[in-house]
Each structure stands twice: as C-alpha cells, then as structure tokens.
Amino acid sequence: MKTASSHASxxxxxxxxxxxSKNLNTGVIINQSTDFINFGxxxxxxxxxxxxxxxxxxxxPYYRVFSLxxxxxxxxxxxxxxxxxxxFFHERIENGVxxxxxxxxxxxxxxxxxxxxxNLYEDYLKIPFVMESKxxxxxxxxxxxxxxxxxxxxxxxxxxxxxxxxxxKIYKMFQSHFELFGYEK
Numbered sequence: 358m359k360t361a362s363s364h365a366s367x368x369x370x371x372x373x374x375x376x377x378s379k380n381l382n383t384g385v386i387i388n389q390s391t392d393f394i395n396f397g398x399x400x401x402x403x404x405x406x407x408x409x410x411x412x413x414x415x416x417x418p419y420y421r422v423f424s425l426x427x428x429x430x431x432x433x434x435x436x437x438x439x440x441x442x443x444x445f446f447h448e449r450i451e452n453g454v455x456x457x458x459x460x461x462x463x464x465x466x467x468x469x470x471x472x473x474x475x476n477l478y479e480d481y482l483k484i485p486f487v488m489e490s491k492x493x494x495x496x497x498x499x500x501x502x503x504x505x506x507x508x509x510x511x512x513x514x515x516x517x518x519x520x521x522x523x524x525x526k527i528y529k530m531f532q533s534h535f536e537l538f539g540y541e542k
Contacts, residue, residue: 359424360414361474368501371492377403413468417540418531419524422450423515442518460530471538478502
C-alpha cells in the first residue's frame, strides 16, 4: 500500500512499456497493451522476466503496514484509537493472509531497480533510461517527484500508532525488506 505505484505509472507512461495481464489460474496471457501503463501491485512475474529489468516500488515497512490500516478511515475527522490499530495489526497482518505473500516476495528475484516512496527522484535517477531521458533533463521528473500523486488517506499521524511493540513485530516480519532496501529499524 502507498508504495508510489500510481506515481511510477504516471512517470513510466512517458516510456515504451507494455502492460501484460495473465490469467493466474491458466497462466495464459489475456491482454498485452501499450494504451495504459499500470505499474501495479502484482506479485507474479511475466513470461521471460529474466530478460527484463525488475523495477519495484516500495515503502518503509512500518508505514506500508500503517497505510493499509489508515485507508479504512477516509474521513479526515475520524481518529481511530491506538487499540484499533493494534487489533487490526494482530488480526490482518500477524495472523492474516493479507501480507503473507509480501513477506517473501523477493525470494524468487531481487529487484534490479528500487523506487522507494521516500526517495523517488534519487531512485529514478539510478535507472539509466530515466536518467538519460528528456523527462529528467528538462527538470519535469524532479517537479513530478516533488508533487504528491494519490495522497494517503486522512490526516492520521502514524507515529502515535506505531508503538515500539508493533514496530518490533513489523521489523521481525519484514527484516529482509529493511536490509534489502536500506530502511532503518
């Protein structure tokens, strides 16, 4: 959640990407399009992915978990209790299937390029075709990165909800993500 995938879809629409959709039950490709680039949340690789660059949007695990909770509170005047977050975390994250696939999603393949939502512009520049693009050279990419696209839900301050106990559990679950993407505990 809130990994800057909408942002990446917008930026990469300026390049020659193809969106591939496939039926997960049969493995058959059902759509291949250049009309709309959707840099989404898929956890499956397309055919011949080893011949492609793997670009992944990511967000600090603490805030990724919290954003899943906060999206339920669309009214900015709502202020859920900390206990509601702790219950949500226990039921949906620790004991649920919602994040199960994301814990080990880099076991099959580590991304070639990572776009951390906290460092978008710097991370885009690590991708050679983006760094050399007109989009970057004219300054538009930096402007786009300074704007928030698809902002979060409500005005909920995450720090008061992310107690040391919850942070410890998130770290234990996603330790490999902290290490792989340079996030601090």
